[in-house]
């Protein structure tokens with residue numbers, strides 16, 4: 181039996197997705213449950229177990245080489261626990277131990293969802309083949325991850341590259357994380373919407389006050405809506421420029437719902453980056469939209485697990501015209 185699949189879990193505040201991912205990054209088996217985010221920790225874990233059991237019940241399970249988990253954070257990969265902000269029942273919750281009860285002897289790798297998304301973009305998306313990259317998710321929150329030296333860099337606890345909580349405004353508004361002026365406090369979708377409303381922007385007849393509605397207004401020329409996106413772009417640019425100065429990334433990949441605003445975000449982002457990324461070695465930094473879709477979390481969790489286990493066929497960008505390497509159990 182070839183040992184050529186990775187079991188991946190993508191755990192967020194709304195859904196728990198599972199897949200057996202092959203060496204091409206294709207999910208060959210899928211399972212999915214809603215996250216009972218308001219319930220106690222054991223109830224949430226029961227849904228994770230149900231997703232896993234759907235996968236262990238398939239014939240393909242015998243081909244699984246490792247398990248990769250990308251979870252809403254913060255996570256602590258050093259001890260196998262998670263404390264997702266949007267799942268209050270899980271605080272220092274022993275997720276890896278719970279998964280191992282079902283998956284047995286297989287090696288398990290846990291990372292934050294920003295790191296997982298980064299691994300997906302590096303394997304098959306916009307950061308493919310890059311040596312140094314910052315990938316970010318800008319939506320309800322702002323997360324991210326790093327590629328350094330051609331490898332995803334999860335850090336000891338699986339949270340490295342969490343650009344959302346870098347302060348870019350020293351005396352700025354308090355952030356729920358306890359700091360001030362964080363990138364997330366300025367650039368997340370809810371903060372884009374809040375700032376537009378504070379500035380006098382009003383929603384249309386449908387009453388939609390999301391960042392998406394602000395983006396529509398900005399595209400139609402509303403100066404307050406445009407200003408709110410420009411401010412978000414400025415915060416993102418400052419965070420990206422700081423990261424580039426520190427570790428010499430060559431590309432920043434921006435995904436998530438807010439990135440769906442397209443040029444409403446990316447045009448002011450490129451402009452702001454020219455003001456902040458000024459040193460010679462960061463001036464050529466590119467900023468591009470993410471390419472991976474809704475499977476990024478699953479594909480990325482598989483990619484990180486493969487990287488950590490040294491399974492090369494999952495790690496490198498797929499060379500053209502070369503078949504899958506196989507290994508036997």
Ligand SMILES: [Zn+2]
Nearest residue numbers: 345355357362
């Ligand atoms: Zn913060």
